[in-house]
Amino acid sequence: MKLFLFLIYFILIVPIGIIRTLLGVFLRNKNSHSNWKIKTHYSDMNKTK
Amino acid sequence: MNIIGISAFFHDSAASLIIDGKIVSAAQEERFSRLKFDKRFPEKSIEFCLQNASLRFQDIDAVIFFEKPQVKFNRIMENIIKYSPFTFKQYMSALPEWVGGKLTLRNRLKKFIKRKCKNWKGKIMFSEHHLSHAASAFYPSPYKDAAVVVMDAVGESASTSIHIGEGNILRPLLEQNFPHSLGMLYSAFTSHCGFKVNSGEYKLMGLAPYGQPKYTNLIKDHLININEDGSFTLNLKYFKFHRDLKMTNINFNKLFKCAPRKPEAEIDSIYMDLAASIQKVTEEIIELIIRHAKKITNKNNLCLAGGVALNCVANGKVLGEKIFDNIWVQPAAGDAGGSLGAALAANHLYFGKERIFNLDKDLMNGSLLGPDYTSKETRELLIQSGANFKEEDETQIIKILTSQISKGKIVGLFNGRMEFGPRALGSRSIIGDPRNKEMQKTMNIKVKFRESFRPFAPAVLKENCSEYFELDSDSPYMLFTAKVHENKLIKSEENLKTEFSLDDVNNLRSSIPAVTHIDNSARIQTVDENSNYFFWNFLKNFKKETGCPILINTSFNIRGEPIVCTPIDAFKCFMGTDIDILVINRFIMFKEEQNMNIYKDYKKNYELD
Known part of the structure; x- marks a missing residue:
């Protein structure tokens, strides 16, 4: 199990993370006047997501 | 309608029972298991709730969990990916727990219920972490309408949120997300001062008056950017909690020119000053958040919940500022209270039941909701x-x-x-x-x-x-x-x-x-x-x-x-x-x-x- 998790981390997660970081450099939101996000409704209580 | 609310698997598991909107019983699992902040599934608390009301499981119409496991898992994984390759320890610690049962919580709940009652016909539901807190603060309060502010470390992804409550309706308005969290900031200082995270925060609050708030400017200049509307951004250069199992890093030590205090070591004056400083900054942020809640809701009453709402020093200051005419804080403001809030949210928001309330008295029965002995x-x-x-x-x-x-x-x-x-x-x-x-x-x-x-x-x-x-x-x-x-x-x-x-x-x-x-x-x-x-x-x-x-x-x-x-x-x-x-x-x-x-x-x- 531990070996499996180890492989997943370095084969899958780290490369995705690097790509995401590189994209993030260009897509970063620099608005610093507010960090609030508007939320209009709660999600469906029947679902786990 | 009989609803059981459950909070578990993070900190301070609990179960609560409401019958036709009335809060009947609630208890934390730690009291029965004798393990402080027990986070395991609250089997004993559920048994107590049923026994106390002379109910069997088949009498229960719905069981609701206090947060959305799938959303929380997504946030954790996104975070692990975002900050990789520095998240390996966090990944190796979190993944087995999630794969081992947290992710399949619905099945786990079904199995547990099946053991108690084979032909159970009720509903299994999932609230949101901050909705559970907000509902625990608003529905038992003695107010017909109120602004509701929730502040804690993190739920699924929200760390601070503002809601509005009117009658039996609760609506979300604004939220701030992890890693920008007031609870995490306070816990980072708790850990640096040698106290345990999630239990030592009130010790830090008690230590604060011994010190001088010498570092407030340093905190505000380097650790956190505070906006006028109470929203804020943490400078993650000084923290580790978003990618590791520790709260702060070497930059934090260098900034304050002091190493983390070892647990049980003597408390030097610098730790007292740090405690005083973070307490002051926390109070300032809470005041700004509450002023903003007043501005956007225009209500006279305020309800508070979430672990940060247990900071009674900050609550006292907010009360003294008279931003709202009345303030009511949920006595179980931490995650245990989420079980109660989830049950109340299901009752009023999902099943649409009218709210029972009393303008003179809250519905918590003095918070005396646990076991009694003849x-x-x-x-x-x-x-x-x-x-x-x-x-x-x-x-x-x-x-x-x-x-x-x-x-x-x-x-x-x-x-x-x-x-x-x-x-x-x-x-x-x-x-x-x-x-x-x-x-x-x-x-x-x-x-x-x-x-x-x-x-x-x-x-x-x-x-x-x-x-x-x-x-x-x-x-x-x-x-x-x-x-x-x-x-x-x-x-x-x-x-x-x-x-x-x-x-x-x-x-x-x-x-x-x-x-x-x-x-x-x-x-x-x-x-x-x-x-x-x-x-x-x-x-x-x-x-x-x-x-x-x-x-x-x-x-x-x-x-x-x-x-x-x-x-x-x-x-x-x-x-x-x-x-x-x-x-x-x-x-x-x-x-x-x-x-x-x-x-x-x-x-x-x-x-x-």
Whole structure:
């Protein structure tokens, strides 16, 4: 199990993370006047997501 | 309609039961398992809730979990990807737990229910973490409409949120997301000052008055960018919690020029200053958030929940600012209270049931929602424990306790239903005389076995509160601090200084020294006839005999131990500490009449928190 998790981390997660970081450099939101996000409704209580 | 709410798998598991919108029972799992902050599935709490209401599982219409496991998992994975390759430890620690059961929570709940009732027809539901907190604050409050603010470390992804409550409707308005979290910021300092995260935050709050807020500018210049609307951004350069199992990193140590304090090491003045500084910054941010909540909701009432809402010093300051006319804080503001909020959210928002509320009184029943024991049960349990006890009527017990407490004796008081939430409110409490100048030291060291700097709270008759404290509102759940009234303070050179050391705890500061903190503040519990009759009657008699309407009220446990739940737990704690007298409902026990060979080395049973 531990070996499996180890492989997943370095084969899958780290490369995705690097790509995401590189994209993030260009897509970063620099608005610093507010960090609030508007939320209009709660999600469906029947679902786990 | 019977609904069970559950919180579990992070911190302080609990279960709550509501019947037709009425809060019937609620309890934390730690009280039954005797494992502090037990996060396991709250099987024993659920059993208690059913038993207490004489229900079987087939009578339950819905079971609701306090958060969305899938959303939380997505946030954790996104975070692990975002900050890889520095998240390996976090990944290896979190993944097995999630794969091992948290992710398949619906199936786990189904299996548990099937064991209890094979043909259960009810619904399994999932609330949102901040909705659960918001509902726990709004629905039991005595307000028809209110702004609701939730502040904690993190739920699924929200760390701070503002909601609006009107009638039986609760709506979200704004939220801030992890890693920008006030709870995490406070916990980072808690950890750096050598206290445990998720349990030592209130120690940091108690330590803060000993220090000077020397680092507030440094914190605001480097660690956090605070906007005028109360939103903020943490500078992650100084933190590790978003990618590791630790809270802060080497940059944090360099910024404050001090290494993290080792647990149980001596507390240097720098840690006191750090505590004072983060407390001040936290208060400033909370005030801005609450001002913003007022601005966008335009309500007169405020409800608070989430772990940060247990910061009673900040609550006291907000109350003093009079931003809102009224403030109500959920007594189980932490994750345990999420179980109650989830059940209430299901009842009102999903099933659309009308709200029962009373403008004069909240619906928490004084937070006395836990187990109670009959005289027969208590007698049997005490005999089983080997206790030597007498049965007396209420008047006689109060008479004995008043006389003994005024002679400096310490009493373990177990009366009626157990409290829900982290505070003991007179049902599972240790009681002493606040006028006794030795009492704080004795109680901290010989009874609670805890740090000497920690203050004790006063329980005061509601009608006498303003004579002793600068507080003009009720504080039935010990969730507001206020200054001791000037005319009760003792003026001496020692007391005029503004810089303190831990030794100053022994200075005589007021006519109630045992409950006066170093900055002349006190965490107040106001007691009235309706919230806890016995305790009110006891205070009334203590005032009649001594002229003092106040008693020290601290939780009935030692350091690292959950608050006592059963008469057996209470008797063990009584025998393992320097408590002189134990009262369990109408049974009274004196230490000198007990067999002293039982329950030796009691404190070795519990790991320090």
